[in-house]
Amino acid sequence: IRNQARGSPKGMASLPLIGDIVQFLRGPREFLLDRLARDGDPFYVSLLGQKITVVNSPEAIKFVLSTAHSSFPGGYTKSFKQLLGEGRFAKPGIHPYNRKAVLTALTGDGLLNLLPFINSLAEKTVKSWEKQPVVNTVEEVSKYVFKVAMHALWRDVDPDSEDMELYRNGMALLFDATRALRINLPGFYFHKAMKTRAMIVSRIQEAVSYRRATGVEVDDIFNALLSIKEVEYTDYDICCIMISLMFAGSVTTASSLPFVLKYLHDFPDVRQRVQEEQESIRQKMVEDKSLMWFKPKSSMPYTLQVINEVLRLESIVTFVPRQANKDVDFNGFVFRKGSLVWASTASVQYNPDYFPSPREFNPSRFEEKPKPNTFMVFGQGPHLCPGSELSITESMFLIHHLITNYSWERYGPDQGVDVIPVRKPAGGFLVTLAKRPVS
Numbered sequence: 001i002r003n004q005a006r007g008s009p010k011g012m013a014s015l016p017l018i019g020d021i022v023q024f025l026r027g028p029r030e031f032l033l034d035r036l037a038r039d040g041d042p043f044y045v046s047l048l049g050q051k052i053t054v055v056n057s058p059e060a061i062k063f064v065l066s067t068a069h070s071s072f073p074g075g076y077t078k079s080f081k082q083l084l085g086e087g088r089f090a091k092p093g094i095h096p097y098n099r100k101a102v103l104t105a106l107t108g109d110g111l112l113n114l115l116p117f118i119n120s121l122a123e124k125t126v127k128s129w130e131k132q133p134v135v136n137t138v139e140e141v142s143k144y145v146f147k148v149a150m151h152a153l154w155r156d157v158d159p160d161s162e163d164m165e166l167y168r169n170g171m172a173l174l175f176d177a178t179r180a181l182r183i184n185l186p187g188f189y190f191h192k193a194m195k196t197r198a199m200i201v202s203r204i205q206e207a208v209s210y211r212r213a214t215g216v217e218v219d220d221i222f223n224a225l226l227s228i229k230e231v232e233y234t235d236y237d238i239c240c241i242m243i244s245l246m247f248a249g250s251v252t253t254a255s256s257l258p259f260v261l262k263y264l265h266d267f268p269d270v271r272q273r274v275q276e277e278q279e280s281i282r283q284k285m286v287e288d289k290s291l292m293w294f295k296p297k298s299s300m301p302y303t304l305q306v307i308n309e310v311l312r313l314e315s316i317v318t319f320v321p322r323q324a325n326k327d328v329d330f331n332g333f334v335f336r337k338g339s340l341v342w343a344s345t346a347s348v349q350y351n352p353d354y355f356p357s358p359r360e361f362n363p364s365r366f367e368e369k370p371k372p373n374t375f376m377v378f379g380q381g382p383h384l385c386p387g388s389e390l391s392i393t394e395s396m397f398l399i400h401h402l403i404t405n406y407s408w409e410r411y412g413p414d415q416g417v418d419v420i421p422v423r424k425p426a427g428g429f430l431v432t433l434a435k436r437p438v439s
């Protein structure tokens, strides 16, 4: 009570060094939701000796990520930064330029330019599944999503090359190693990841040198970064930024899209409606290959509701980490300088005041627009995900080609969900495909 009176959040640091890590690793989302129910908002958690303030309301999250964002930079772990770009994408001063390069490529006309590639890759991808007796959707979707991201980022890498797989597996290893002991010595997993990182950096470095020396123009984000005149990027800056983009563009949708396929499998009535919607534009997709008519937010309204509901329910990015760079007052509550703050977006997406019966899968809830700042699966404020439209678009095109041509059945028992390092259907969500008669 004394803590509450002083405006401090509740929440006991359990064991001094280990803290809440064991419960956290069993499932970050459920852990945070349980603590919210137990301790109220905001609350503290203690992880490996670090005390973290977790905020859970739309107002507090908006304050941390948007209104007072300059007082809350960073917040990602040392391992995360060291492995995945050293925070150079979001570095103050250069962040707006980096962000503009990405937004130009991934929204508006930039996104339209990517559509023919995405469409044909989606078609080719699902066709290749037909030959497989059992499809590991998690693995296959990961390949698809990575190829799409690389087409936008670093177009020289041939989608069917060994290099593409090398980078994709490399990214998975780097992400996995963010939770390993940060010991860069032979024999440790972190060391293995750092060696992989060094290999990827040297490959990007070679490409930087080549592009700088030849002045070759490629219509990709890599080129857009090299063309920024206002900032003098070192080659190493570019390598770091490219790594963070290769990571951001792949891991997230590679997790959300297999879930969409799983929910469509588990809810036949929803699948039926998506199928009808996709059948209704089948002709248009075939006849108007320019795809200039496509708009991620309106061309497939029910499919969008399904994707949004999966993103809400799975809340792949459970929280967004930040760190206060000074004492910051929010309605009488003080975030102390240096303190770690997690904006728990999943708490809002599971709040029954904003999403009634939050644990139910109900895409139709998105017939109406969610209240402002309640649907934050892509974050909020100046770091709001610039890849959200690409993610939705690539999901839609894969769903289109799959659902208009095939039905799919789970192979073997439901294996539940993996929660670490990111939520995804466990066991790969294996399916068998059957060709559907053209209607």
Ligand code: HEM
Pocket: 089, 090, 099, 102, 149, 245, 248, 249, 250, 252, 253, 256, 316, 317, 320, 321, 376, 377, 378, 379, 380, 382, 383, 384, 385, 386, 387, 388, 390, 391
């Ligand atoms: C389901 C898919 C995705 C989800 C849930 C997601 C989620 C997020 C979230 C929550 C953030 C905010 C992070 C923060 O504020 O610290 C973010 C940032 C970012 N995302 Fe995504 N993302 C997805 C897909 C993508 C894709 C496909 C790309 C690019 C190809 C991408 C690129 C980025 C980048 C570059 C940032 C950093 C933005 C900045 O700092 O200005 N994301 N994403």
